[in-house]
Amino acid sequence: MPIVSASSETPYAAAAALQPNDKEASATAAAQIEANAKPKPADLGELQRKYSETFKFHGPKVKQVALTFDDGPDPRFTPQVLDVLQREGVKATFFVLGNRAKKFPALVKRIHHEGHLIGNHSFSHPNFGKRSLKQFQTEILRTEKIIKQTVGYRPKLIRPPYGEIRETQIQWVKKNGCTIVNWNVDSLDWKGLDKAKVEANVLGAAGPGSIVLFHAGGGVGSNLNGTIQALPDIIQTMRAKGYQFVDLAELLHTVKYR
Incomplete structure (x- = not known):
């Protein structure tokens, strides 16, 4: 079966869910990192055409943008991100x-109560390109x-x-009434980039x-301060150009839940 590789996401993101005592997921983290370090064959165009209603990378060409945040919740960074979004x-x-x-x-619960949309990013951050349908x-x-x-x-x-x-x-997702959403703009913030570089990206x-x-x-040891500091400028700059910020359900004209 074709495998899609849409990501420049960090090979160390598999450890994003881990603290030193997270024994349940630590056994697979090293294998996930190693697997992601190798280039994968990609057939994005074919799968996008074949599953255009189920597999999304961007929304309609209107002046709306969806900001998405992966790998939380994390008590070090998620509250700070939420604080910025609330202020803006x-x-x-x-x-x-x-x-x-x-x-x-x-x-x-805080993410939900403050009106943000919650999506499913897996339980332990595996590379699904290397996993079975059952997994x-x-x-x-x-x-x-x-x-x-x-x-x-x-x-x-x-x-x-x-x-x-x-x-x-993808076929299972379609059958179960869900939607896969990747991205078309990558901040590369997982690299620990500073504010200026995140903004530029x-x-x-x-x-x-x-x-x-x-x-x-x-x-452990990650640094997302660049994202937290860049978000206000990104939001204000794009708003000044006439953009509206919406969640993915609004951007993609779909329901929030199932």
Whole structure:
């Protein structure tokens, strides 16, 4: 089956959900990092055409942009991101990891209560391009259950770690009424970039219908201060150009839950 590689997301993002005592996921983190370090064959065009209603990388070409945040909830960074969004009056989309949602339910509830959309980013951040359909189902359904227990709904939107997905997995997502959402603008904030570089990466690439990838969580020793500092300028600059910030359900004209 074709494998999609849409990601320049960090090879160390597999550790984003981990603290030193997170034994449950640590056994697979090293293997995930190694697997992601190798280039993968890509057939994005074919799969986009074949599954255009299920597999999204951007929205309609209108002056709307969706800010998305992966790998939370994380008590170091997620509250700071939420504080900025609240001050700026922006609604965003957070793709949460199941093992972190289980560990930090209060943060998931805060994301929900402040009006942001929650999506499914798997339980332990595996590379689905290297996983079976059964493993994919287990990761997605386990996280879905945690989110449902925490905020009362099952997310419709799924973002596979690293943007990696197999065709059989897309078919299962379609059958179950969900949507896979990757991105077309990458902040590269996982690299620990400073404010100016994060701004340049986003403002230099964002346009009508863009889906922007940021992170609201990271591995031990990670630094997302560049994102937290850059967000106000990014939002204000794009607003001055006439852009509206919306969550992914609004951008993609789909329902929030299922």
